Amino acid sequence: MSIVSSEKNRCIVLVGMPGSGKTTVGRDLAKRLGLRFVDTDHEIEARTGVKIPIIFEIEGEDGFRKRETQTLDDLTRESNMVLATGGGAVIRPENRALLRERAVVVFLSVPPPILWERTRHDRSRPLLQVSDPRGRLEELLKVRGPYYREVAHIIVEGGRGTPHAMVKLIEKELQALCEH
Numbered sequence: 168m169s170i171v172s173s174e175k176n177r178c179i180v181l182v183g184m185p186g187s188g189k190t191t192v193g194r195d196l197a198k199r200l201g202l203r204f205v206d207t208d209h210e211i212e213a214r215t216g217v218k219i220p221i222i223f224e225i226e227g228e229d230g231f232r233k234r235e236t237q238t239l240d241d242l243t244r245e246s247n248m249v250l251a252t253g254g255g256a257v258i259r260p261e262n263r264a265l266l267r268e269r270a271v272v273v274f275l276s277v278p279p280p281i282l283w284e285r286t287r288h289d290r291s292r293p294l295l296q297v298s299d300p301r302g303r304l305e306e307l308l309k310v311r312g313p314y315y316r317e318v319a320h321i322i323v324e325g326g327r328g329t330p331h332a333m334v335k336l337i338e339k340e341l342q343a344l345c346e347h
C-alpha cells in the first residue's frame with residue numbers, strides 16, 4: 168500500500184485512553200494495510216514474562232513507565248508496523264518526542280461515557296482499580312487529552328462507530344496526509 172512507503176516507512180502508532188480501541192482497531196488496520204501488528208502492553212508482558220498488574224505491584228507505576236519507554240524506543244525504530252500503545256504512553260515527554268518524530272501518530276478520541284462502558288467489567292487495568300473508576304477515567308483524560316492531541320498527526324473521533332468504521336476513517340486520513 169502506498170500510504171506507508173510515502174510516509175518513509177514510518178510505523179503507524181495508535182494512542183488514546185484505555186478502551187478507546189487501540190488494540191482492536193490497530194489489529195484490523197494492520198491486516199488491511201498488510202503490516203505487522205504489535206501492542207506495547209503485550210510486548211512488555213512478553214519481555215518481562217509477567218502480566219502488567221504484577222509489574223505495577225512489584226515495581227510501581229514508575230517501574231512500568233521505564234519499561235514502557237524502553238519498549239517504545241525499541242519498537243518505533245522498526246517500520247512496516249502498526250503499534251498500539253498503552254493508555255499512558257503519552258505521559259512522559261521523551262515518549263511524546265520519539266513518537267512524534269519517528270511515527271505517524273493516530274489519536275483515537277472517544278468520549279468518557281463510552282470509555283466507561285467499554286472498560287467497566289475489565290479488571291486488567293491497575294490504574295482503574297480504585298473506588299471511583301469512572302471518575303478516575305475522567306481525571307486521566309483531563310490530564311492526557313492535551314498530550315494525545317500534541318503528539319497526534321491524525322485525530323479520529325471514534326465514539327459510536329464500529330472498529331471497522333474507525334479503520335476506514337484512519338485509512339482516509341493517512342491517504343490525505345500522504346497527498347500533502
Ligand SMILES: Nc1ncnc2c1ncn2[C@@H]1O[C@H](COP(=O)(O)OP(=O)(O)OP(=O)(O)O)[C@@H](O)[C@H]1O
Binds near residue numbers: 187188190286
Ligand atoms: N469502535 C468500537 N466499537 C465498539 N466496541 C469497541 C470499539 N473499539 C473497541 N471496542 C471494544 O472496547 C473494548 C476495549 O477495546 P481495546 O482493548 O481495543 O482498547 P484499548 O484502547 O486497546 O485499551 P487499553 O489501553 O486498555 O489497552 C474491547 O472490548 C473492544 O472490543
Ligand SMILES: O=C(O)C1=C[C@@H](O)[C@@H](O)[C@H](O)C1
Binds near residue numbers: 208219256292
Ligand atoms: O492508562 C494507562 O496508564 C495504562 C493503560 C494500559 O494500556 C497499560 O499500559 C497500563 O495498565 C497503564
Ligand SMILES: [Mg+2]
Binds near residue numbers: 190251
Ligand atoms: Mg490495548
